[in-house]
Each structure stands twice: as structure tokens, then as C-alpha cells.
Amino acid sequence: MALTGLQIYKLLPQTNCKECNFPTCLAFAMKLAAKQAELAACPYVSDEAKGQLETAAAPPIRLVTVSSNGHKVAAGNETVLFRHEKTFYHPPGLFVRVRDSQPVAEVGALAAQVAGYTVDYVGMDLAFDGMAAQSDTGDPNAFARCVAAVRQVNDGALILMSEDPAVLQAGLDAAPGAVPLLYGANRENWSALGKVAKEAKAPLALRSRDGLDELAEVSKKLQAAGVQDLVLDPGRRDFCGSLAAVTQLRRLALKHGARDLGFPLIAFPGEGAETPADEAALAAQFIAKYAGFVVLDQFSPALAYPLLVLRANIFTDPQKPIQVQPGLYEINNPQAGDPLMVTTNFSITYFSVANEVDSSGHPGWLLVADAEGMSVLTAWAAGKFDASTIAKAVQTTNVADKISHRKLIIPGQVAVLSGDLEEELPGWEIAVGPREAVDLPGYLKVMA
Amino acid sequence: MPIQLPVEKWSGAVREVTLGAGPAEGGSRSRIVTVGGETTLPFLHFEGKIPHPPQVALEIKSRRPADWSPLLLETWGDAARDPAAWAAAAERAGADLILLTLDLADSPAEAQKTVASVLQATGLPLIVFGPGQVEKDNELLVAVAESAKGERLVLGVCEEKNYRTIVAAALAHGHLVNSRTPMDVNLSKQLIILIHDMGMPLDRILMDPSTGALGYGIEYGYSVMERLRIAALQGDKMTQQPILVTPGEEAWKTKEGKVGTDVPAEWGDWCERAIHWETLTATTLIHSGADVVVVRHPESLVRIQRTVGALMTEKQAEMAMA
Numbered sequence: 147m148a149l150t151g152l153q154i155y156k157l158l159p160q161t162n163c164k165e166c167n168f169p170t171c172l173a174f175a176m177k178l179a180a181k182q183a184e185l186a187a188c189p190y191v192s193d194e195a196k197g198q199l200e201t202a203a204a205p206p207i208r209l210v211t212v213s214s215n216g217h218k219v220a221a222g223n224e225t226v227l228f229r230h231e232k233t234f235y236h237p238p239g240l241f242v243r244v245r246d247s248q249p250v251a252e253v254g255a256l257a258a259q260v261a262g263y264t265v266d267y268v269g270m271d272l273a274f275d276g277m278a279a280q281s282d283t284g285d286p287n288a289f290a291r292c293v294a295a296v297r298q299v300n301d302g303a304l305i306l307m308s309e310d311p312a313v314l315q316a317g318l319d320a321a322p323g324a325v326p327l328l329y330g331a332n333r334e335n336w337s338a339l340g341k342v343a344k345e346a347k348a349p350l351a352l353r354s355r356d357g358l359d360e361l362a363e364v365s366k367k368l369q370a371a372g373v374q375d376l377v378l379d380p381g382r383r384d385f386c387g388s389l390a391a392v393t394q395l396r397r398l399a400l401k402h403g404a405r406d407l408g409f410p411l412i413a414f415p416g417e418g419a420e421t422p423a424d425e426a427a428l429a430a431q432f433i434a435k436y437a438g439f440v441v442l443d444q445f446s447p448a449l450a451y452p453l454l455v456l457r458a459n460i461f462t463d464p465q466k467p468i469q470v471q472p473g474l475y476e477i478n479n480p481q482a483g484d485p486l487m488v489t490t491n492f493s494i495t496y497f498s499v500a501n502e503v504d505s506s507g508h509p510g511w512l513l514v515a516d517a518e519g520m521s522v523l524t525a526w527a528a529g530k531f532d533a534s535t536i537a538k539a540v541q542t543t544n545v546a547d548k549i550s551h552r553k554l555i556i557p558g559q560v561a562v563l564s565g566d567l568e569e570e571l572p573g574w575e576i577a578v579g580p581r582e583a584v585d586l587p588g589y590l591k592v593m594a
Numbered sequence: 595m596p597i598q599l600p601v602e603k604w605s606g607a608v609r610e611v612t613l614g615a616g617p618a619e620g621g622s623r624s625r626i627v628t629v630g631g632e633t634t635l636p637f638l639h640f641e642g643k644i645p646h647p648p649q650v651a652l653e654i655k656s657r658r659p660a661d662w663s664p665l666l667l668e669t670w671g672d673a674a675r676d677p678a679a680w681a682a683a684a685e686r687a688g689a690d691l692i693l694l695t696l697d698l699a700d701s702p703a704e705a706q707k708t709v710a711s712v713l714q715a716t717g718l719p720l721i722v723f724g725p726g727q728v729e730k731d732n733e734l735l736v737a738v739a740e741s742a743k744g745e746r747l748v749l750g751v752c753e754e755k756n757y758r759t760i761v762a763a764a765l766a767h768g769h770l771v772n773s774r775t776p777m778d779v780n781l782s783k784q785l786i787i788l789i790h791d792m793g794m795p796l797d798r799i800l801m802d803p804s805t806g807a808l809g810y811g812i813e814y815g816y817s818v819m820e821r822l823r824i825a826a827l828q829g830d831k832m833t834q835q836p837i838l839v840t841p842g843e844e845a846w847k848t849k850e851g852k853v854g855t856d857v858p859a860e861w862g863d864w865c866e867r868a869i870h871w872e873t874l875t876a877t878t879l880i881h882s883g884a885d886v887v888v889v890r891h892p893e894s895l896v897r898i899q900r901t902v903g904a905l906m907t908e909k910q911a912e913m914a915m916a
């Protein structure tokens with residue numbers, strides 16, 4: 147937990163020598179507390195005090211990064227329990243598990259499918275982060291073949307799963323260029339796995355079979371052995387128990403300064419599920435509630451898409467609606483005679499409209515008014531999408547110079563604006579479009 | 595040293611609200627549903643009481659809804675042409691409750707007849723919503739409130755610009771109301787206060803803070819609900835109503851739910867995607883405090899109920915309580 151200026155002051159030499167360029171040690175301490183100065187500016191601070199200050203300044207949940215060939219997943223560094231308190235920062239990495247007991251062709255096919263999957267959501271390309279390979283056989287060679295089959299077609303992030311250090315080492319050797327997450331250490335094997343992790347500079351996940359005490363105990367030992375990048379699996383698999391466990395871990399880390407538990411969490415929704423639908427629901431639960439890595443046992447576009455969108459939604463900063471740049475957008479190379487439509491700059495709104503026009507094949511001009519990132523009706527109700535906003539957008543974009551007609555199509559939901567707009571834009575014809583963007587292609591067809 | 599598990603001490607609780615009345619209370623329902631009563635955040639059984647599981651309602655319409663997704667219309671088949679048959683099918687599908695939405699084309703007499711036939715066809719508690727146009731809502735709901743006297747229906751939706759007539763009708767005939775506001779903690783409180791000021795007891799008001807579908811603003815609804823629930827547990831009296839939301843309506847409005855052709859291949863199988871869309875919208879909202887969710891597809895209903903069941907089952911509770 148962060149220290150106050152006074153607490154920091156007590157750790158400083160208190161000689162007021164001014165070499166830090168502050169008049170007193172207290173002034174310097176205050177600036178440190180406000181994160182407006184660096185501790186290194188004081189040449190006299192003792193090593194012991196330095197240690198204490200660094201520990202206190204460390205984030206309550208450590209940021210742990212898994213990487214491979216430029217792909218990177220970072221989890222942790224969260225600061226709140228509820229997204230409205232500030233925001234959630236690091237969306238959980240989404241992985242799909244394969245096993246070395248499966249035929250390698252099957253492993254390769256699934257890994258390739260996951261690697262090839264991206265889906266557009268409001269202009270963002272959403273994708274899974276990588277694969278998890280699990281050793282069922284206990285045979286290092288079989289595991290290496292499995293990992294190699296994954297790597298051949300999927301250069302995403304990697305999780306290697308075995309309790310045997312020799313098997314994990316074989317997996318690491320089969321994945322040059324990757325810094326995988328190793329899973330999983332426990333009360334018995336932590337020392338051997340810790341060595342493998344330290345050598346490979348890879349993060350290590352530990353699984354408890356006996357509640358949070360075991361997690362804290364093994365975590366403490368691993369940190370003492372020099373393994374700092376840890377990931378925790380509290381061991382519960384059921385809906386109810388895992389919700390309790392992840393909530394308690396997040397609270398312990400954030401509000402109770404439990405350093406040994408201040409690490410991102412990993413979840414395996416397939417292990418707590420009796421049906422694929424259960425797995426989907428449990429995965430969604432872990433996305434909303436506190437997982438840093440989620441490993442699925444199934445993959446299909448029909449599930450990947452909603453899970454990726456849920457992740458994007460939950461990790462949107464509540465203070466900043468996702469927006470697009472206001473301005474004039476050209477869709478399908480419009481000419482001077484093509485229709486002009488107006489909408490708001492809320493990303494979801496803009497893309498619902500732009501995608502429909504785009505896929506209709508009709509050329510069109512889309513004028514995006516600055517509605518402070520709000521949807522059509524929200525902006526209208528808030529007074530941010532009215533006749534004067536729209537008229538202003540028409541003027542600032544000089545759209546009149548680009549088109550040969552004077553007809554503006556407005557969203558059906560704000561039909562009430564027609565009258566005001568005709569006043570604001572003399573000489574223009576205001577046409578009321580359909581209420582929903584899905585009906586735009588049909589509307590444009592009839593118009594053309 | 596064993597870890598001290600953190601437990602929040604909440605001073606408030608969600609109010610209990612009972613939907614539907616059996617013969618003993620002047621109604622005809624064979625099933626009565628109580629929601630609310632929580633003394634902690636959703637499913638944190640180690641910390642407080644969650645006396646009633648969230649309930650899943652199926653939505654039916656008084657007339658075959660031409661604008662519904664073909665997937666839904668196909669699933670309900672002929673039942674969607676007859677509200678009584680539809681209600682019976684919804685009950686067989688396992689619904690905890692039924693929400694009936696009336697149509698702009700319904701006359702007050704027709705609405706009364708429809709409600710009577712639905713009450714006849716199912717023993718489940720009933721929620722009745724107007725078509726969503728002020729004058730029509732008032733006209734139909736006043737008629738229905740009177741003819742279904744004593745059934746403890748939930749009538750809705752009450753909004754800031756139109757709640758008085760509906761509340762008065764519910765008050766006079768022993769029904770409940772649904773108080774809907776656009777995703778704002780203060781607006782939500784204000785409307786509860788206004789409705790309560792008309793004399794409506796708080797144990798007859800459900801709170802509907804609105805929501806968006808997955809991909810279409812669910813995060814706003816999610817956070818407003820979390821804030822309302824935290825306020826309730828902290829003792830803010832006018833936020834202590836059980837929460838009802840309509841994820842089904844929102845999810846089936848989206849292109850992902852509604853449409854199966856001319857969509858990107860990455861969206862995958864239409865039916866499976868649409869059901870995930872509805873189900874995950876609903877379960878995510880249940881995690882942020884929903885006590886009643888209204889959905890449209892029977893498969894979503896079953897999946898959501900399974901999730902609720904799992905969240906209400908404390909396996910190896912000793913770990914959480916240790």
C-alpha cells in the first residue's frame with residue numbers, strides 16, 4: 147500500500163542537505179508520495195529504507211507478462227474491485243488448451259484455427275491470445291511434439307502445463323522465442339519448477355489444493371527463491387467457490403496488502419463445467435470477475451466472438467466511451483450525387499451504420515457529428531445531437547462542396563429534429579431514415 | 595499464520611418482493627415467487643444471506659411479433675400466435691415467471707381477455723408490460739389492473755414521464771410495478787421515491803435501471819447495477835429494491851442475435867451465437883445484481899437457470915468459510 151509523505155519522511159536521512167534539489171527532506175518526501183519525484187535523487191537514503199520504499203511503491207497486484215514473437219499478454223496491476231471505481235486495466239488473456247495425448251494433427255488444426263481467428267468489433271480486431279499445452283502422458287518427448295505442433299501454426303502466447311520439471315523443460319526447448327507461462331507449482335514440486343522458471347525467465351503459476359493458505363505459503367517460498375513473476379490458481383473449479391476465491395484474493399491484495407497473494411489469477415472454466423454451455427458461462431464469469439488468464443477447453447467462432455466482446459466491454463474505461471473521430475467518412479467511393487447520412491461519434495453507433503452501408507455496396511457519405519461519444523438517443527436526450535450540432539458538422543466538414551445535392555438523411559430515432567434542422571440548414575431537404583441501421587441497405591436501395 | 599479472509603460488514607439489505615398471489619391471498623397462481631433479501635453482493639455466500647435465487651422470466655407477446663428474429667419465431671412456432679398457448683409452452687420450457695407484452699393494436703377489452711387467458715393457461719406469476727407508448731400503456735394497463743385484481747401482477751413500465759396512472763391502477767387493485775430509468779443511480783432512486791410517495795409500498799416495487807446488450811452498452815448497465823447494489827447494502831433505502839432487467843429484448847435487437855445471413859463468417863453458427871449473446875448478457879447482469887432477468891429463447895432460459903443453480907450451490911463451503 148502506498149505510504150504517506152510523513153511515513154516516507156521517517157525513512158529519509160532527515161539532514162535537509164538539499165542535494166535532491168528540495169529545501170528539506172520533508173518537502174522531498176511529500177513529492178515522493180505524490181509521485182512527482184524519484185527516490186534516486188537522494189544519494190543518502192539507506193539500502194534498508196530503499197527496500198522498504200520500493201516494496202511499498204510496488205503495485206498491489208504484480209503485472210505479469212507472457213510473450214512470444216511480439217505477441218504479449220500482460221495481466222495484473224489492477225487497482226479496484228469494481229470497474230466504476232476507476233477502470234480495469236489489463237483484459238485477461240484468452241487461451242485454448244490442447245493435450246499431448248491428442249493426435250498432433252488435431253493439435254495443429256485447433257492451434258491453426260485459433261491463430262487464424264480475428265473478428266472486427268467497432269473497428270477493433272479482437273483475437274485470442276494463444277494456446278495452452280498440457281502434458282497428460284508425462285512423457286517429455288510427447289510434450290515436445292505437442293508444443294512443436296502448436297508452434298508451427300500459432301505464434302501466440304503460450305502456457306505450458308505439467309507438474310514435472312523435465313516435461314516443462316522439454317516444452318520450453320520446443321518453443322524458442324517464447325516466454326511461456328509455466329503451470330503448475332504446488333507444495334511438493336515448487337523448488338524444482340522454480341528453478342526451471344528462473345532459468346527460462348518465465349512466469350510460474352502455482353495451484354493450491356488446500357485453500358488460500360497454501361497459495362500464500364508456496365508463493366512466499368518461490369519469491370524467496372527469486373521467482374517474482376507468479377500467477378495464482380486458487381484451486382476451486384465450481385461457479386460458487388471460484389467466485390468466492392477470486393473475490394477474496396482481489397480483496398486481500400488490494401485492501402489488505404497481502405503481498406504473497408498480489409498476483410494475477412488463472413482459471414480453467416472447462417474443469418468446472420458439465421456442458422460446453424456451462425463452460426461458456428463460467429468463462430464469462432471469470433472475465434467479469436478477476437481472472438488474468440482464462441484457459442478454455444473448446445473453441446468455436448460462435449463462442450469466441452461473444453467472449454471477446456464481453457472482455458472488451460468490461461475493460462472499457464467507464465470515463466471514456468469508445469469513440470471515433472468526428473468528420474466526413476466516405477464509404478464505397480461515393481460521388482457527388484450519392485446520399486449523405488448523419489450519425490454520432492459513439493463507436494458502436496458509427497460502426498453499426500458504417501458496416502451496414504459498407505456491406506450494402508451502396509456508395510455514401512457519412513457525416514459523423516461530435517456528440518461526445520454518445521449514442522443517437524443518449525446524445526439527443528443530453529442535448530449533444532441536436533440541429534445545431536448537426537448544422538455545425540455540415541459546415542466544418544465543408545460537405546456542401548463535395549456533393550451536388552442538398553439532402554441529409556437523419557436517423558429515424560431523431561425524426562423530431564427535422565423541423566429544427568430545416569431552419570438551421572436553409573435550402574436543405576431533411577429525410578428521415580429508418581430507426582435501425584439494419585434497415586439502411588433496403589432504404590438506400592429504394593432511394594437509389 | 596492462516597490468512598484472515600476478508601468479509602465486508604454491510605448494514606443494509608435488499609428488500610423482499612413477492613410476485614403473484616395464490617388462492618389464499620386473493621389470486622389464482624399455483625406458484626409464487628419471492629426475490630430480493632440479499633445481505634451481500636451476488637453469490638458471496640461466505641459473507642451474507644442470499645435467500646432467493648435470481649428468477650428467469652420468458653417473454654411472450656399478445657400478438658405474433660413480426661419484428662422478432664426468425665430464430666425465435668421458428669422456435670416458438672404456432673404458440674407465438676396465441677398468448678395462452680405461448681404461456682403454457684413457456685411454463686413447460688421451465689420459466690420461473692412470464693412477461694407478457696401487450697401490443698399497440700390491442701384494445702382494452704382485448705388486453706383483459708388476453709391476460710385472463712394467460713392466467714388460465716399458466717400458474718406462474720405474471721408481469722404485464724404495455725406496448726411502450728404513453729397513452730396506450732395507461733389505457734391498457736388500467737384495464738388489466740382492474741380485471742386481474744388481486745393477482746399481484748407486476749405492471750410496467752413506469753418511467754419518469756409516465757408512472758402516475760400505472761401506479762394508481764396497481765395500487766388500487768393489489769399489483770406491483772416496475773420502475774424503469776435510463777442507467778443512472780440517481781434517476782433510479784428518484785423514481786422509486788416518486789412512486790413510493792404516491793403510497794405504493796416499497797415491497798411492491800421492482801427497480802429496472804435499463805441495460806444494453808453485450809456489445810451494445812452492457813458495461814453501462816453492469817456498472818450502474820453494481821453501484822445500486824452496493825448503495826443498497828450500505829443502507830441507502832431507496833436503492834434496496836430487487837432489480838429486474840430485460841437482457842432478452844436487448845440481445846435479440848442486436849444484429850448478432852437477429853440476423854443469420856450476410857454477416858461475417860467469424861460470427862459463427864447463428865443459433866449458437868444468438869443464444870450465447872442472450873445467455874451471456876443475462877448471466878453477466880446476474881453477476882452485477884439482477885434478481886429477475888427476462889429472456890426470449892427457451893434454450894437461453896435453461897442455460898441461465900443452470901448457471902444460477904450452480905451459483906447457489908456451495909460445494910465445499912468450508913474453504914470459503916474457513
Ligand code: B12
Pocket residue numbers: 467487488489490492494495498499519520521522523524525526527528555556557558559579580581582583584586775776777778781804805806810811814844
Ligand atoms: C447505453 C445508454 C446510455 C449510456 C451512454 C452510452 C453512450 N456512450 O452513448 C449512459 C449510461 C451514459 C446513458 C446516459 C443517458 N441516457 Co441513455 N441509454 C443507453 C441505452 C441503454 C443504449 C444506447 C445505445 O448505446 N444504443 C446502441 C446504439 C448503437 O444505438 P444508436 O446510437 O441509436 O444507433 C442505432 C440507430 O439509431 C441507427 N442509427 C444510428 N445512426 C444512424 C444514422 C442514420 C442515417 C440512420 C438511418 C440510422 C442510424 O443505427 C443504430 C443501430 O440500429 C438506451 C436505451 C436502449 N436500450 O436503447 C438509453 C437511452 C438512449 N438513454 C436515455 C437517456 C434519457 C439518458 C440520459 C439523459 C439519462 C440521464 N442520466 O440523465 C443520459 C444522457 C447522457 C448524459 N447526460 O451524459 C433515453 C433517451 C430517451 C429519449 N427517447 O429521449 C434512452 C432511450 C433510455 C430510455 N428508454 O429512457 N445512456
Ligand code: SF4
Pocket residue numbers: 158159160161162163164165166167168169170171174187188189190191
Ligand atoms: S538529498 Fe536526501 S537527505 Fe538531502 S535533503 Fe534531499 S532527501 Fe534529505
